[in-house]
Amino acid sequence: MKNKMTPQGWLRKFRLALTGLIWAVRSEGSFRVHLPAAFFAILLAQFLRFDTARWIGLVITIGIVLVAELFNTALETLAQAVDDQYNEHIKHALDVASAAVLMSSVVAVVAGVLLYWTPFWNWWLLPTGEVSLGTH
Numbered sequence: 835m836k837n838k839m840t841p842q843g844w845l846r847k848f849r850l851a852l853t854g855l856i857w858a859v860r861s862e863g864s865f866r867v868h869l870p871a872a873f874f875a876i877l878l879a880q881f882l883r884f885d886t887a888r889w890i891g892l893v894i895t896i897g898i899v900l901v902a903e904l905f906n907t908a909l910e911t912l913a914q915a916v917d918d919q920y921n922e923h924i925k926h927a928l929d930v931a932s933a934a935v936l937m938s939s940v941v942a943v944v945a946g947v948l949l950y951w952t953p954f955w956n957w958w959l960l961p962t963g964e965v966s967l968g969t970h
């Protein structure tokens with residue numbers, strides 16, 4: 835077997851992955867919602883001065899949503915190539931992929947509330963009432 839774990843091999847893998855990422859972002863409409871939402875979440879986190887733990891939570895949450903969307907796009911594309919007629923297996927596969935995206939979105943909403951709740955209220959209340967909800 836040919837050993838592909840050379841620097842050139844890794845570089846080729848990285849180039850192919852980047853090509854796939856660019857293609858997915860261009861062809862899958864959901865990225866036009868998810869990417870600006872992720873950008874806005876990062877800006878808001880910066881504004882609210884997230885601590886390291888919250889940044890880690892935010893990065894993982896954004897990653898989960900984007901990875902689910904990428905796999906969903908890959909499956910949809912593969913399904914189109916396999917069979918453009920009605921196919922029960924493809925239906926189940928695509929429905930499960932959609933469920934993964936839905937699940938990641940629910941996780942993102944719950945994580946968003948947990949991550950932003952205290953920093954937001956601290957920002958909202960501190961200048962007027964000097965009330966702090968603490969750091970947790």
Ligand SMILES: Nc1ncnc2c1ncn2[C@@H]1O[C@H](COP(=O)(O)OP(=O)(O)OP(=O)(O)O)[C@@H](O)[C@H]1O
Nearest residue numbers: 864910913917918919920921922924925928929932
């Ligand atoms: N070949 C097929 N056979 C059976 N059902 C299919 C097939 N292709 C798509 N479907 C059904 O249509 C649904 C939507 O699939 P489709 O690939 O059109 O995604 P979409 O709704 O356009 O998603 P997106 O907007 O993310 O591209 C699937 O979840 C599945 O139930």
